[in-house]
Amino acid sequence: MSKFINIINISKYYRNNKIVITALENINLEIEQGEILAVVGESGSGKTTLGKITVGLIKPSKGNVIIGKQDLTKVKNPKEIWKIAQYIHQDPYSALDPYMTVDEVLDRPLQYLLNINDKNDRNNMKIEMLNKVDLDEKYLRKRIQELSGGERQRILIARAFIISPKYIVADEPTTMIDFIHRRDVINLLIELKNTYNTSFMLITHDISTASIANNIAVIYKGRLVEYGNSDDIINEPLHPYTQLLMSVVPERLINKSFPKININNEESFPKINIKGCPFVNRCPLAKELCKTKYPDYINIGKNHLVACNLYQ
Numbered sequence: 001m002s003k004f005i006n007i008i009n010i011s012k013y014y015r016n017n018k019i020v021i022t023a024l025e026n027i028n029l030e031i032e033q034g035e036i037l038a039v040v041g042e043s044g045s046g047k048t049t050l051g052k053i054t055v056g057l058i059k060p061s062k063g064n065v066i067i068g069k070q071d072l073t074k075v076k077n078p079k080e081i082w083k084i085a086q087y088i089h090q091d092p093y094s095a096l097d098p099y100m101t102v103d104e105v106l107d108r109p110l111q112y113l114l115n116i117n118d119k120n121d122r123n124n125m126k127i128e129m130l131n132k133v134d135l136d137e138k139y140l141r142k143r144i145q146e147l148s149g150g151e152r153q154r155i156l157i158a159r160a161f162i163i164s165p166k167y168i169v170a171d172e173p174t175t176m177i178d179f180i181h182r183r184d185v186i187n188l189l190i191e192l193k194n195t196y197n198t199s200f201m202l203i204t205h206d207i208s209t210a211s212i213a214n215n216i217a218v219i220y221k222g223r224l225v226e227y228g229n230s231d232d233i234i235n236e237p238l239h240p241y242t243q244l245l246m247s248v249v250p251e252r253l254i255n256k257s258f259p260k261i262n263i264n265n266e267e268s269f270p271k272i273n274i275k276g277c278p279f280v281n282r283c284p285l286a287k288e289l290c291k292t293k294y295p296d297y298i299n300i301g302k303n304h305l306v307a308c309n310l311y312q
């Protein structure tokens with residue numbers, strides 16, 4: 001254990017009748033103070049489950065999440081977790097009550113989590129926070145239903161940052177926003193992260209969005225398949241799955257093109273009792289060994305981990 005946030009051997013199994021779904025298996029990750037870690041993977045890979053576990057919204061089946069010196073998986077009162085760790089939902093429409101005013105939305109965490117009793121103090125904090133997300137104090141009186149998607153997203157961001165948390169998970173923060181405003185939201189998150197020196201998990205299915213992070217973790221069917229600093233992952237993806245993700249990014253977004261990878265089509269639903277490599281059925285480079293052996297993590301270069309039998 002060395003970094004500020006330590007995600008240790010996290011597994012999560014969901015039971016649907018008699019079927020066990022492995023949403024996450026033995027995930028180990030670290031996030032430094034002020035660092036952005038992007039978690040990338042396709043739909044159903046386990047990103048949201050991982051993000052929610054790290055802020056205490058879902059209990060893991062196994063493993064621990066340590067923030068500073070506190071083990072979140074052992075905290076009884078979730079309020080103690082939400083004082084330091086916040087989650088920004090991907091859908092600003094369902095995450096906010098349309099009938100609440102912005103004032104009420106921002107007031108709750110100040111009262112409920114920080115116990116600030118002085119109304120004037122809370123008011124100043126709300127106005128200051130609104131200004132930081134480029135909205136003026138007139139917004140306090142507006143109801144959520146009067147706001148555009150982009151404005152709602154800014155309120156969600158303001159609600160998360162208003163208590164100065166040590167750690168924030170932003171789950172696909174730009175998915176519901178029109179293309180033109182996506183970069184603005186990402187820039188705003190980076191600016192606030194820098195102001196508050198917050199550790200940050202950015203969940204995205206889009207590896208080009210992940211390029212703003214310090215480090216990138218690629219998840220496939222609940223397994224960490226590659227991890228490294230974002231330049232290494234983007235310029236030299238090692239795992240065939242990461243190479244596939246890179247091959248579908250338009251060249252103008254990353255100034256580099258990758259050869260198209262022909263993969264076998266297969267649904268991305270996690271299998272029960274995964275034996276061998278989870279990517280084996282889709283991988284054009286799979287060997288016989290990949291059907292039976294889950295690859296060990298190999299460190300290629302400085303802090304660039306890959307779990308692939310091609311490198312064993």
Ligand SMILES: Nc1ncnc2c1ncn2[C@@H]1O[C@H](COP(=O)(O)OP(=O)(O)OP(=O)(O)O)[C@@H](O)[C@H]1O
Pocket residue numbers: 014015016021022023041042043044045046047048049050205269270
């Ligand atoms: N409450 C639940 N009960 C049963 N299965 C679940 C539950 N929540 C998630 N899963 C399953 O766990 C797996 C991982 O889901 P998760 O939502 O974490 O993936 P994701 O990568 O965030 O996907 P998306 O990008 O579509 O949100 C999926 O197969 C999903 O169907």
